Amino acid sequence: MTFPVIGMVGGGQLARMTHEAGIPLGIRFRLLSDTPQDSAAQVVRDVVVGDYRDLDTLRDFARGCDVITFDHEHVPTEHLRVLEAEGIPVRPGPDALVHAQDKGVMRARLSEIGIPCPRHRIVADPADVTRFAGEGAAGEGAAREEGWPVVLKTVRGGYDGKGVWVVSSEAEAAEPFRAGVPVLAEEKVDYVRELAANVVRSPHGQAVAYPVVESIQVDGVCDTVIAPAPGLSPELSAHAQETALTIAKELGVTGHLAVELFETRDGRVLVNELAMRPHNSGHWTQDGAVTSQFANHLRAVLDLPLGDPRPRAPWTVMANVLGGDYPDMYQGYLHCMARDPRLKIHMYGKDVKPGRKVGHVNTYGDDLADVRERAAHAAAYLRGTITE
Amino acid sequence: MTFPVIGMVGGGQLARMTHEAGIPLGIRFRLLSDTPQDSAAQVVRDVVVGDYRDLDTLRDFARGCDVITFDHEHVPTEHLRVLEAEGIPVRPGPDALVHAQDKGVMRARLSEIGIPCPRHRIVADPADVTRFAGEGAAGEGAAREEGWPVVLKTVRGGYDGKGVWVVSSEAEAAEPFRAGVPVLAEEKVDYVRELAANVVRSPHGQAVAYPVVESIQVDGVCDTVIAPAPGLSPELSAHAQETALTIAKELGVTGHLAVELFETRDGRVLVNELAMRPHNSGHWTQDGAVTSQFANHLRAVLDLPLGDPRPRAPWTVMANVLGGDYPDMYQGYLHCMARDPRLKIHMYGKDVKPGRKVGHVNTYGDDLADVRERAAHAAAYLRGTITE
Numbered sequence: 001m002t003f004p005v006i007g008m009v010g011g012g013q014l015a016r017m018t019h020e021a022g023i024p025l026g027i028r029f030r031l032l033s034d035t036p037q038d039s040a041a042q043v044v045r046d047v048v049v050g051d052y053r054d055l056d057t058l059r060d061f062a063r064g065c066d067v068i069t070f071d072h073e074h075v076p077t078e079h080l081r082v083l084e085a086e087g088i089p090v091r092p093g094p095d096a097l098v099h100a101q102d103k104g105v106m107r108a109r110l111s112e113i114g115i116p117c118p119r120h121r122i123v124a125d126p127a128d129v130t131r132f133a134g135e136g137a138a139g140e141g142a143a144r145e146e147g148w149p150v151v152l153k154t155v156r157g158g159y160d161g162k163g164v165w166v167v168s169s170e171a172e173a174a175e176p177f178r179a180g181v182p183v184l185a186e187e188k189v190d191y192v193r194e195l196a197a198n199v200v201r202s203p204h205g206q207a208v209a210y211p212v213v214e215s216i217q218v219d220g221v222c223d224t225v226i227a228p229a230p231g232l233s234p235e236l237s238a239h240a241q242e243t244a245l246t247i248a249k250e251l252g253v254t255g256h257l258a259v260e261l262f263e264t265r266d267g268r269v270l271v272n273e274l275a276m277r278p279h280n281s282g283h284w285t286q287d288g289a290v291t292s293q294f295a296n297h298l299r300a301v302l303d304l305p306l307g308d309p310r311p312r313a314p315w316t317v318m319a320n321v322l323g324g325d326y327p328d329m330y331q332g333y334l335h336c337m338a339r340d341p342r343l344k345i346h347m348y349g350k351d352v353k354p355g356r357k358v359g360h361v362n363t364y365g366d367d368l369a370d371v372r373e374r375a376a377h378a379a380a381y382l383r384g385t386i387t388e
Numbered sequence: 389m390t391f392p393v394i395g396m397v398g399g400g401q402l403a404r405m406t407h408e409a410g411i412p413l414g415i416r417f418r419l420l421s422d423t424p425q426d427s428a429a430q431v432v433r434d435v436v437v438g439d440y441r442d443l444d445t446l447r448d449f450a451r452g453c454d455v456i457t458f459d460h461e462h463v464p465t466e467h468l469r470v471l472e473a474e475g476i477p478v479r480p481g482p483d484a485l486v487h488a489q490d491k492g493v494m495r496a497r498l499s500e501i502g503i504p505c506p507r508h509r510i511v512a513d514p515a516d517v518t519r520f521a522g523e524g525a526a527g528e529g530a531a532r533e534e535g536w537p538v539v540l541k542t543v544r545g546g547y548d549g550k551g552v553w554v555v556s557s558e559a560e561a562a563e564p565f566r567a568g569v570p571v572l573a574e575e576k577v578d579y580v581r582e583l584a585a586n587v588v589r590s591p592h593g594q595a596v597a598y599p600v601v602e603s604i605q606v607d608g609v610c611d612t613v614i615a616p617a618p619g620l621s622p623e624l625s626a627h628a629q630e631t632a633l634t635i636a637k638e639l640g641v642t643g644h645l646a647v648e649l650f651e652t653r654d655g656r657v658l659v660n661e662l663a664m665r666p667h668n669s670g671h672w673t674q675d676g677a678v679t680s681q682f683a684n685h686l687r688a689v690l691d692l693p694l695g696d697p698r699p700r701a702p703w704t705v706m707a708n709v710l711g712g713d714y715p716d717m718y719q720g721y722l723h724c725m726a727r728d729p730r731l732k733i734h735m736y737g738k739d740v741k742p743g744r745k746v747g748h749v750n751t752y753g754d755d756l757a758d759v760r761e762r763a764a765h766a767a768a769y770l771r772g773t774i775t776e
Binding site: 002003004016017019020023024025026028029041042043044045047286290291299304305306307308312327328329330331333334337338341342343344345346347348349359 | 390391392404405407408411412413414416417429430431432433435674678679687692693694695696700715716717718719721722725726729730731732733734735736737747
């Protein structure tokens with residue numbers, strides 16, 4: 001057999017959807033999963049259950065693979081260096097991945113290469129946070145004269161709103177330091193909206209840029225993504241894509257890179273966060289682009305030529321389905337499918353817990369208001385927030 | 389867990405692609421496969437290896453499932469009646485499926501409900517074939533005055549050109565009778581091309597019709613499918629769709645029904661064959677329609693509302709990839725993906741044997757000649773028929 005074996009670390013929905021994209025390519029997919037019931041483990045044949053933090057587990061897993069890639073960014077950098085030293089391609093590699101794992105390292109490097117970021121620095125304690133706030137009192141982008149509120153982030157470990165605090169006083173600034181992890185302070189950007197400029201880059205340097213999208217967060221979690229971002233000027237869109245491509249190249253990223261951005265009131269973009277894996281802001285591509293982020297991530301990781309990232313419809317919208325009060329996602333299918341025969345449902349096979357990402361829906365068409373309404377309705381109905 | 393378990397009998401590529409379509413729906417997929425290496429068995433978690441012809445194997449398999457469906461049509465009708473009697477939904481049911489399994493039964497029923505077919509009857513021996521040829525000497529659609537050539541088919545067991553003979557004399561007519569299976573004789577229709585009118589029907593009677601496609605056969609095997617059939621009049625297209633919908637309804641088909649048709653020189657359609665499962669003539673839908681045949685087959689089998697069958701592009705072409713001299717399909721990816729970033733590859737994970745269906749490619753776009761060329765080139769390159 002000539003088809004390569006891709007080993008993906010992490011059994012969540014990103015791995016599930018990557019496996020789905022790998023099936024038509026004939027690629028053999030191997031999964032390292034925390035449990036046998038993880039989202040991806042339910043649909044993959046070749047599953048190893050084990051702890052990715054254990055080096056021996058990781059090495060044994062990698063030994064059967066032609067390349068290793070990731071559903072999440074928590075694999076210790078040192079372990080990845082061991083794998084690379086033993087001749088197993090790791091994509092993205094640890095030197096790139098550390099910029100998605102450590103926000104302090106990321107901010108330092110982006111500043112080094114001249115990528116616009118919110119004002120930021122590592123802060124030592126709550127008093128230092130107050131000093132940081134003061135440094136920005138008259139600075140660019142500050143929301144208020146006195147520099148509050150301030151955004152505090154642990155440099156490692158955050159996702160979906162966790163590990164991030166918005167504080168308005170020195171007293172409120174105490175909590176983040178309790179984790180014992182370095183804390184990064186950032187100005188709270190007065191943004192008009194959040195965008196994502198996602199790109200895919202392969203080991204031989206080919207890269208493609210997806211249309212820039214608008215990302216709407218609710219309670220720190222992605223709620224809706226609109227592709228392309230409505231009303232975004234071609235100039236700002238191109239600038240956002242070039243920014244993402246530059247980051248991918250300078251950091252040596254291979255695979256999918258999600259660059260989350262703030263669009264400021266005065267029409268600039270500042271980089272918020274990076275993710276080096278398929279990303280929530282790219283799920284729309286499964287139905288809305290010629291080549292999905294999952295298919296292109298696989299192609300990049302395998303050093304194959306990349307697929308066309310262009311949109312297939314004027315508007316595509318993704319709405320996340322979060323767990324609500326109903327444990328049964330399936331019972332909503334009858335209504336949702338009957339109401340919208342064009343609806344594209346993507347469920348993750350995960351147990352429903354309140355607020356947990358259990359799936360998403362994609363809609364597409366010519367009329368943005370209609371496309372948004374269809375996605376929002378389906379997501380709300382499946383969640384149980386509405387009942388008709 | 390509330391998501392249903394679909395049991396699919398048969399581990400070929402149709403099951404593989406049906407599982408692929410089931411992943412985003414969160415459906416649990418169970419497979420009864422001949423071997424652990426079958427196309428679908430490589431990518432499905434819940435695989436039972438066993439012989440579908442053994443009733444106990446089939447019953448044990450079905451016991452864990454909410455509904456049974458098929459990758460092929462070889463499951464003995466009597467076994468399916470046992471499953472139904474034991475309360476397990478079988479879709480399509482044996483009463484419908486027999487019309488895809490037995491060409492004699494199919495012809496009789498279609499004639500009964502007034503569906504146009506080639507002139508046909510069961511023939512007892514080679515002399516009877518000569519009589520059949522003579523019956524059509526001056527009849528409608530006969531190719532020659534004397535009624536030869538004649539098409540002979542064993543009523544059960546044929547596919548991809550097997551079990552079908554085109555004979556031009558009584559002497560040539562001897563071979564089909566050696567199988568010991570009843571033989572159906574049909575006039576050789578003087579057709580301008582072959583079409584397929586595929587539909588999906590659910591247990592509560594909802595049905596959708598896909599665009600009618602042109603199907604080009606080479607050596608009795610499907611080579612290329614063009615969607616929609618170029619130059620087909622709206623009237624003949626609607627008539628073909630209505631014919632397929634009528635057959636689905638009258639035969640009580642649930643799931644996907646492929647109706648293969650001849651388009652005659654005088655602008656009529658005659659039914660050639662039926663298949664009650666996803667079909668080669670519908671693979672284009674994976675990239676060219678809003679809802680693929682695989683997704684809609686699943687929805688019908690689960691009695692869910694059906695998805696929109698409309699095309700997403702002006703033209704979509706599928707080209708089969710057959711095994712050639714190269715055992716390595718993967719090495720062709722570099723060239724094919726670089727040449728055409730919009731190419732959609734669908735490989736089956738099967739060992740390459742000459743002439744064997746090992747995958748297909750889909751292309752789509754505005755310019756039919758270009759879309760056809762891209763598909764043909766990729767299929768030929770992967771097969772090894774061309775090398776640049």
